[in-house]
Amino acid sequence: MYLYNETDQRLVDDRVVQFRDQMTRFLDGRLSEDDFRPLRLQNGLYVQRHAPMLRVAIPYGTLASHQLRKLADIARRFDRGYGHFTTRSNIQFNWVRLEDTPDILAELATVQMHAIQTSGNCIRNITTDQFAGVAADELFDPRPYCEIVRQWSTLAPEFLFLPRKFKIAISGGAEDRAAVRFHDIGASARVADDGRIGFEIFVGGGLGRTPMVGKTIKDFLPREELLNYFEAILRVYNRYGRRDNKYKARIKILVKDLSLEGFAKEVEDEWAWSRGGPASIAEQTFRDMEAFFARADHAPADADDPAYRQALHDSRAFARWVERNVAPHRANGYAIVTLSLKKTGAPPGDAIAEQMDGVADLAERFSAGEIRVSHEQNLVLPHVARKDLPALWEGARALGLATPNIGLLTDLVCCPGGDFCSLANARSIPVAAAIQQRFDDLDYQFDLGPLELNMSGCVNACGHHHIGHIGILGVDKNNEEWYQVTIGGREGARAALGKVIGPSFAAGQIPDVIQRLVEVYLAARHEGEIFIDAVERIGLEPFKARVYGGAA
Template sequence: MYRYNEIDQRLVDDRVSVFRDQTRRFLNGSLSEDDFRPLRLQNGLYVQRQSPMLRVAIPYGTLASHQLRALARIARTWDRGYGHFTTRCNIQFNWVRLAEVPDILAELAKVQMHAIQTSGNCIRNITTDQFAGVADDEIFDPRPYCEIVRQWSTLAPEFLFLPRKFKIAIAGGEEDRAAVRFHDIGALARLDADGQPGFEIHVGGGLGRTPMVGQCLKAFLPRAELLNYFEAILRVYNRYGRRDNKYKARIKILVKDLTLEGFSREVESEWAYSRNGPNTISPAGFGTMEAFFAGPRYADRLPHDPASLEALRHNRAYLRWVERNVALHREAGYRIVTLTLKKTGVPPGDATADQMDVVADLAERFSAGEIRVTHEQNLILPHVAHNDLFKLWVIASAHGLATANAGLLTDVVCCPGGDFCSLANAKSIPVAKAIQERFDRLDYLFDLGPLELNISGCVNACGHHHIGHIGILGVDKNNEEWYQITLGGREGNRSNIGRVIGPSFAAADIPATIETLLETYVRLRNEDELFIDTVERVGLGPFKIAVYGSTHEANH
């Protein structure tokens, strides 16, 4: 992973010092709330329902074990002993004290971490595929490009006050595992006819109040022009994006208003000024950055350990875990392991300080000291020898980190909702818990097969409900919490926005309604057909009728 140089470290240390003084002046009354608000947001500090919340950046979701230990230390010392991993691959501390935030930022700086640009109308955390660098379908590793974009965008004056927040994702595999098409800019790894690396560029994707799938702006962009082209897109957005209405300020609205063709003309015109300019990335520049992501030295041959094979044959719980939570690796003899933060009864994405320490230990023992954070709110160990899987599983199981439900119904993606967020219309965590408890049967989950369920507490869609195969959105109905259900959302290469099935439901009715949807799927599915494929084949009609009881009610 990338290591700070002297300039990087000084920049982060100076930010901590400046914010410490700003916080002191706010607390002694010499800095007003209106003046302090943009300053705290620039340092990832929000005011929530219960207390301030600090959002810490995890660039492209990559952590070293010593960094995860630092996060555990922060959780114990300055929070309530846990942290929340988000759908943007960040971590949030929900119970910090304002006066102590500069101390937390100073602690982060010691391990080359910060909270810069985790909020505000700027370029947020750059995200990527959680299997980057190790996936067996990878065209090339996207992480060096993520780091190049991160350095270019961090504290870039021109892009610190955009019309609205801005999100960029870069993916390197044949399959899009980074939800690229739901970002303001998305880049997919491609090779041209001569085998030269570059990117397919998508623009105007996003969720929130007006969900849209991004459109292909450029079929192939040479990698050397990545920053020049991104700069052209952002300058067009900065120039024409709406600043008079925050609900129409995202780039997706601008692309819609100008049309893709009109937006493309503006970008190409702007790009003409910067093409081959100072931000063009040289082969040497790529080489320097790629060296940071060379990865560990893998053993040439790893014959299967008889004890591990015996465990796989005779331990059903372990077999289930391997089936769901272990993925193929580009290196023979190695695997990618998902540690799910979705044990029933625990808020999705939450990890205790003790669990963070355990994951750091596992990473050092089994995964070259490296951890990844996924936008599904789980943790990844990307370099595990297949002979170590059973030993790893035993330890992870003892600490609530080995629920065999990755990609299944109870692997719920969920925002903090009304329990914490001041923007939420309804609570998310109790609904997630009720669903997990209702369907906490692994045999049943495995029979259903892969099924993504996402929950958001408001239209800001931090739980990505629009792209869940089943999506749940909290809504305010006469000052009461109700929940709207969507079906048919999908991320990946066949991205799609879910559609609302009908009137909303009370919280108590959600588990039974989900069960009705699942029973309908089981009745209608073809052999080995996934839930999402059945929904796309038969449409919403049969599900509406099953849930609402009649064609008339379903069309209400």
């Protein structure tokens, strides 16, 4: 993984000193709330419903074991003993004290972490596939490109005060696991017929109040032009993006207003001035950056370890976990393991300090000390020898992180909602808990097969409800909490936004609504057909009729 050089470390250390001074001046009244707000936001500090919240950056979702231990330490010392992993692969501490945040940032700096640009109208954390660098279907590793973009975008003066927040995702696999079509800019790996490496570029995607699927603006962009082209897009956005109305300030609105063709022409005109210029990425830069992410060849491992096969035979629970939580690795004899943060009874995405410490231990024993955070709010160990899977499973079970539900109904994505967020219209966590309890039968979940459920407490869509096969949105109805349901969303190459099935529901009705949606699917599905494919085939009407009419 990438390691800070002296300049990187000095930048982060200086930022801590600067913010400590800003906090001191705010607390003693020399800095007004209006003046302090943009300063705290660009250091990841929000004022939430009950307490300040600090959002810590996890660049492209990659952590070293000592960094995860530091997060556990911060959770114990400065919070209430846990952290919340988000859909942008960051971690949030929801109960920090305002006056403690400079100390927290200083602690983070000791392990090359920070909260810079985790909020505000700037370029946010660069995200990617949680399986980057190890996926069996990968065209090339996207992490070096993520790091190049991260360095370019961090504290870049031109892009610190954009019309609105800005999100970039880069994917390297044949399968898009980074939801690139739902970002302001998305880049998906491509290899030309002549072997050149580059990206298909998507622009204008996003969720929130006005969800849109990003559109292809460049079929193939040579990799050396990545920063030049990104700069061209951002300059057009900075010039023409609306600043008079925050609800119409995202780049997706500008692309819609100008049309894709009109926006693309503006970008091409801007790019003409910079193409081949100083921001072009040199081959040596690629080699240097790739060296940071290269690791020694995996130790030889048998692809068909007898002890592993015996464990599969002897334990149905272990076999189920392997089926749902273990993914193919590009190296023979290795696997990628997802640790579920979705055990019934625990808020989705939350990890207590003891679990973080335990995962750090498992990573050092089994995964070269490396952990990933997925945008589905789970943790990933990317370098596990298959022969070690039984021992890792036992360790994960002891931590409560071995629920075999990845990609199933109870692996639901959920924002903190009204229990914490001052923007939320409704609570998310109690509804998520009710759904998990209703569908806690693993036999039933395995029979249902892949079914993604996403929930947000408000239209800001931090829970990505628009792209869930089933989506739930908290809404305000006469000062009461209600929930709107959508179906048909999906990410990947066939990206689609879910459609509202009808009037909203009270919280207590939601498990029954999910049950009825599932019953329609079970009655209509073809052999091997997953929920989202059945929705696309039969349409919304049968689901609406069952939910609102109460009859099959």
